[in-house]
Amino acid sequence: MQMVQGTFDDLGTPLAGVTFVVVDLETTGGSPAESHITEIGAVKVRGGEVLGEFQTLVNPHVPIPAFIQVLTGITDAMVADAPRIESALPAFLEFARGSVLVAHNARFDVSFLKAAAAQTGVRWPGFEVLDTVLLARQLVPRDEARNHKLSTLAALFGSPTTPDHRALHDARATVDVLHALIGRVGGLGVHTLEELSSYTSRVAPATRRKRYLAEDLPSAPGVYLFKDGHGRVLYVGTSVNIRARVRTYFTASEQRTRMAEMVRLAESVTPVVCATPLEAEVRELRLIAEHRPRYNRRSKAPERAVWVKLTVEAFPRLSIVREVRDDGARYIGPFGARSSAEAAVAAVHEVIPLRQCVQRLSPARPVGACALFEMGRCGAPCSGAQSLEAYAAVAAEAVLALSGDSRGIVTALRARMLALAEQERFEDAGALRDRLIALVRGMARTQRIAPLAGSAEVVAARPAASGGWELVCVRHGRLAGTSVAPRGADPMPYVAALRDSAEVVTAAPLPAPAAWPEETEKILRWLEAPGVRIVDLDGVWTCPVGGAGMARAELEPQYAGRHEAAGFVAAS
Incomplete structure (x- = not known):
């Protein structure tokens, strides 16, 4: 196999062309929430050459603690006539504009600068930041230097400037440390800013x-x-x-x-x-x-998702199936795991006495009842003990719960949970709680997906990060096309072109979308994001009153925290 070596320019921003502004601060303390900047010092370098320096004392308008005065040599008298941070910060930001910010223990210096920007109402430019401490920890082993303090590294690399807790002096020493570290990584094949920023030994x-x-x-x-x-x-x-x-x-x-x-x-x-x-x-x-x-x-393996189906027969029952068919049945789901679907089915059986046997029943050919009849969990339509009409009322209750108003079944399940807890059957109550949330998730997912799956076309737009509009065409829950209308352009011609070029999508049997459900979920999250505008809708996009979404929003915060570590949330 032939190996191809690209040029460094192709792989990123060459370090020789990067403008670095090495900054150091002196402050009245260690926390930007309680302390203030007293001095800013910075050195601008590119390609190993110094392009300029910046230094100013800053009047913090609070007394400088005595030990800070001893440490830095900066006294209250020295800063009495110095500019306030409202003037000093904009001057520094102008000096540093368009550069990569470098500091030794950058988190300290940048946190003070950001806090000062917030305090004075100045927009923080969002500099890329390089920390020489982090880089030194990768490149300078302990047997070479006892620690990674600026004074130690400056001495190791022979800096002519001795750090003395004055901002400009320390910034100059940090420049020498930076150049020495860049020299070391250069020998390891690191020649771009991107590689340097993410370098690790x-x-x-x-x-x-x-x-x-x-x-x-x-x-x-x-x-x-x-x-x-x-x-x-x-x-x-x-x-x-x-x-x-x-x-x-x-x-x-x-x-x-x-x-x-x-x-x-x-x-x-x-x-x-x-x-x-x-x-x-x-x-x-x-x-x-x-x-x-x-x-x-x-x-x-998205095809492993399963659905819960309320069958179409004389005495309907719940069944777990791999696909949705155009057979007039009611479906909820999809569920990412069969165990979640089984939990949802068990939740329904807790409060709605649907039959649980799997054979097809006929009113004309009764058979013997099972133990569930004696337990009061089934009306035994199999034996003729429950009429076709009486069972139809039970099935109608299930239809309402699964595809429309879920309030009744949720209320019943929560009441049963409470009763179990009052009987100190806490494990049983916990198991029922898990079944309830599995059921609510399945119903809510169906009620979210089905309207989009049933819509022949949805065209939507949202502002693009670079200006203009992101345009999306969705057909039967599948992403059929997407494009961008440039900043300042009339977006409607781009919408028309998108619709003409979008994929032709054949509808799947409802409530299934014409895509993997996870794709439709991503599309829904995009459509529901702030700033999205519906340009055109060929369909009906509604959610049922009392739908499962409301119950899920209420129940998820109560249960997610206890089960997330065990993969409970991901299993829905």
Whole structure:
């Protein structure tokens, strides 16, 4: 196999072209909530050369504690005529504009600067930040330096400036430390800002050498597929910037053993550029379902989802099925696991006496009743003890609960839970609680998905991050197309073009969508997000009064916390 070495320019921003502003602060204390800045010092460098310096004392308008005066040499008299932070901060931000901010223990300095910006009403520019302490911990072992303090590192690297707790002096020393550290990582093959920002010594050299795989990838949103030497898909992921995300697999420490193994096996990366983030999410789901990559753990087998069906026969019963058919039956779901569907069925049986036998019954051919009749859990239509009309009333109660107003069944189940708890049957009450939440989730999911699945077309828009509009066309719950209307353009011609080019989608039997349910759920979350506008709707989008969504919103907070660690939430 031929190895291709890309240029550093292709792989990221060359360090020689990055403008760094190395900053240091002196303050009245250690917490930005209770302390104030007394001095700002900064040095601007690029390509190893100093471009400028910034230094100002700051009047904190509070007394400087005595021990801080001794430590820094900055006294109340020195700052009496200094500018306040309202003037000093904007001047510093202008000096640092367009640069990468560097500090030794950057969390301290940046937290004070951000707090000052919030206090004075100045917008924080959102600098990329590099911390020389974190980098030094990766590059300077303990047998070389007893610690990673600025004074220790400055002495180690022979800085002509001795840190003395004055902002500009400490910033100058930090510049020398930064350059020394960059020199060290350069010898390890790190030559770009992106690699430096994510550098860790825990990345194996063989893994780091594979960064050329990101060489020709686009800096655009979409999906990426890692493949082995035989072209088999190992892993599918999504990102708003494919190139930047893929690069991190080779330059950042991967704590997940399986992912580190995947990177070792990878020989190529295939990008799929997408017009919008929603398209990327949906394509990821579809590609995972298609290829079933060994290193993806979720969404690999969406066809395993099951539904609970209220059958269409003389004496209807609940059944767990793999697919929805156009047979006039009532369905709820889908459920991600058969155990969740079984729990939902058990919840219904707790309060609605549907028969639980599986054979087809006929009023003309009665058979013997089972033990459930003697327990009062079934009216025994099988034996003729319950008439066709009487059982139809029971089935109608189930229809109402499953597809419309769930308040009755939820109230009944909660009353039964309370009764069990009062009898100190806490394990039974807990089991019933779990069945109730499984049922409510299934019903709520059906009532959310069904209106979108039944709509021939929904066209929606939301503001794009870069301006303009993200446009989405959904047909029968499946993403049929997506595009972007540029900033300042009339979006309607783009809407018309999207509708003309969108996929033709055939409806599935309701309430199932014409896509994997997880795709439809993603689309629903997008449609329900703030700022989304419905451009056109060919269908009816409603939720039933008293539907399960209301019950789920009430019950989830009570139960999710106790079961999330055991995978309870993910099993619905």
